[in-house]
Amino acid sequence: MVLTASTMLPLGTQAPDFHLPEVVSGETISLASFAGKKALLVMFICQHCPFVKHIQTELALLGKDYDGSDLGIVAISANDAEKYPDDAPDSLKAMAIELDFKFPFCHDATQETAKTYTAACTPDFFVFDAERKLAYRGQLDDSRPSNGKPVTGADLRRAIAAVLASQPITEEQKPSIGCNIKWKPGNEPSYFG
Secondary structure, eight states, X not given: OOXXXXXXXXXXXXXXXOEEEBTTTOOEEEGGGGTTOSEEEEEEOXXXXXXXXXXXXXXXXXXXXXXXXXXXXXXXXXXXXXXXXXXXXXXXXXXXXXXXXSSOEEEXXXXXXXXXXXXXXXXEEEEEOXXXXXXXXXXXXXXXXXXXXXXXXXXXXXXXXXXXXXXXXXXXXXXXXXXXXXXXXXXXXXXOO
C-alpha cells in the first residue's frame, strides 16, 4: 500500500466536465446532471481501499444528510478494474447498494476524468461552488484507519456548509491521504510518483 496525498489542485479551478456511467442505474452522469445545485462534491473513492472502508459509513451519511439539498454529490472510482476486480463496476454497484448511497457512483474506465481532476488518492475530495469553481480540496477529517481519531467528516462538512451559505473558506486546507489511484500500466499521470 502506497500512501499518497491529494495534489491540492489550485483553488478557483473550473470543474472539468465528464460523462461517466453510473454503476447502479447505467445512466450517464455529467456536470450537467447537477445543474441548479449551489455546490458540487466530487469524490474519488473505490471499494477495496482501507482508507475508504474506514470512512464509508460517513460517506453514506453525507449522502443521506444532503439528499434533496442544494448540494450535488458524485462518487467516482478510477482504479484499474482488471488488476483490482474489487473495484470493477459490479463490485462498486454492490457497495453502493449495501451502503445505500444517495448519490451516483460512477466508473471511470479510461481514468481520464481522474486525470482532469488531478485525483491522486482514495479518498480524494473536491467541492465546487455555484459557478463550479474549486472552493475546497482536501481531507474528510483528521481520522485515519489506525490513529484512533473518530470519523466526523468535520473538514469536508465545514467546507460544504460554507459554500452553501456563500461564506469564504479558509485556504489552509489539509490534503486527503489514502491509497494511490491504481493507474493502468502506462497510463500513470505526470503527477504520480
